[in-house]
Amino acid sequence: MKVITWNCNMAFRKKYEQILPYDPDLLIVPECEHPDKFNNKFYDNVLWIGDNRNKGLAVFSFNDFEITTHESYCNNYKYVLPVKVTDNEAINLVAIWSQNNKEDPRRRYIGEIWQSLNYYKDMFKSPTIIAGDFNWNVIWDKENPNYPLNGTLTDVINLLKQFEIFSMYHTFTNVKFGIEGEPTLYFRKNRKTPYHIDYIFAPVDIINSGKSFSIGKYEDWISLSDHMPLIAELE
Template sequence: MRIITWNCNMAFRKKYEQILPYEPDLLIVPECEHPDKFKNKFYNDVLWIGDNKNKGLAVFSFNDFEFAIHESYCESYRYVLPVKVHKDREINLIAVWSQNNKEDPRRRYIGEVWQSLNFYKTMFKSPTIVAGDFNWNVIWDSEHPKYPLHGTLTDVINLLNQFEISSMYHALTKVKFGTERSYTIFQEK
């Protein structure tokens, strides 16, 4: 199964052809407009959540992968979408687009991810993949105050490790979090 995540920085309908050569089975797209704006149906199915029709979180399926929003979905965890995926077997996917929370600054970025993963951790009893745009690095953990119940990326990593869920990037490159030498983000100029 090939899972790709790409924060498209909006206007995905004008950019989607750039990702198709990578042949995703599942594609997680933060900052994606509502699928009603697409002229072409280049995917099998799509799930989308968001408050703004121009900028939400989408998960696309290809190659006959079927999916549905997981029954544990809680709208109060904005832009964290639990999904049940099925083809030959069933797995769970938690799609993430971490962002600022102006109403509750303690839940900004990684704090929201930390809280949502603790809420959804019963899903980890089954095979689960967590992927998306976390908008955070462990080097910022000490720069921002830690509030009770509002964890850091280190807390997120430790939680996932308890369930034997780890970063594919860090496992393949054998690089520790915070010491990445290669860019993990690329932006168009």
Template sequence: MKIITWNCNMAFRKKARFILEHNPDILVIQECEHPDKLFFPDDVTKPTDVLWFGQNFNKGLAIFSYNDFHLTALKDQNENFRHVIPISVTSPEIDFNMFAIWANNPPDKDGAYIEQVWKAIAYYDRLLINTKTILIGDFNSNKIWDRRGRLTNHENIVNLLEQKGILSTYHVHHKQLQGLEAHPTLYMYRHENKPYHIDYCFASEDIMSKIETFVVGDFDFWKTYSDHMPLIVTFSSHLFPNTSLC
């Protein structure tokens, strides 16, 4: 199973073919236009399912599935966290919960960015049950920006998830420390001398053990299309059986 997240910097319909060359099963795209605006060329693979969330039809959060994977938005979604979306992902062999994330909600005066993730973790606590759970997307955050005494610091969120048995796949797989990442996911204004790591894939430990590869997109190629680099995470095909079929 391959999951990719990418903040496409809008106009996904013009860029889809480049990310689809990596053959994702699940694709989480930030700053994506509404599906009504997605007119793909005939030679671009069409998704099995599409979910989209947002207020601006030119710039929302989209989740696509391919092959035999299907997506269902969970009914207890809290619209206050408009871009932290709990989703059930199923296929004939796999089922798990996934939170698709774009930490960006300017109308929330109490915290528009990483605070959204903190609030959502608290609200969806019962869904974060240490097994078969993935949180993936643009968190707009890094430990280097943490402020002393602020509850919603990036490091506090990492620690809270760790207490629930949910870890950053990049940091575990590449043996990296928070705030000292060797692979940037954002080049501000597409400037190579302004690199940051702000996109993440967290997974429960049962899924973590199944990671085969974790690739951050190459700046020289992806800078043409976005200031963000895609995260491409591949898991063993023998991931975790769909218990509903047992």
């Protein structure tokens, strides 16, 4: 099974042909327009959530993988989408596109992820992959007394650790959070402002059976998006 997450920086209908050669089974695409805007059906199935038809969160399936919205879905967490995935075996997927929250600053970015993953944590008793654009790195975890968060990325990491769910990049590379050498975002497409803010978390058994994990290179993707794709190939 191959899982790819890529914030496409909008207009995915003009860009999907660049990601398809990587042969995803599951493809998580933040900033994706509503599927009605596509001219052709290049996928088996798609789930989409969003308030703006030009910019939402999509999960695509390919190669006969079936996806349905998990029965626990709560639209209070607008851009965190729990998904049931069925092939020979059933697993769960939580797709994420973290955003600012001006109405409730405690829920901005990682604060929303922390709150939503606590809500969905019963899912983690079954094999669950969590992937997408977190818009956060542990270097920003330090509490701002004027704008406290519900939870930090460190809190999220510790929560998932209880269920033996870990970041694939950090497990494969043995690199600590906060000192990642491979960016997933070049802010405003500037090579001088790199950050690692996109992740794929998976159960330890799935990670141990993984074949490969890679992050797209600046030269290959910057003309399409400020984010690089994360590509995980699993047994």
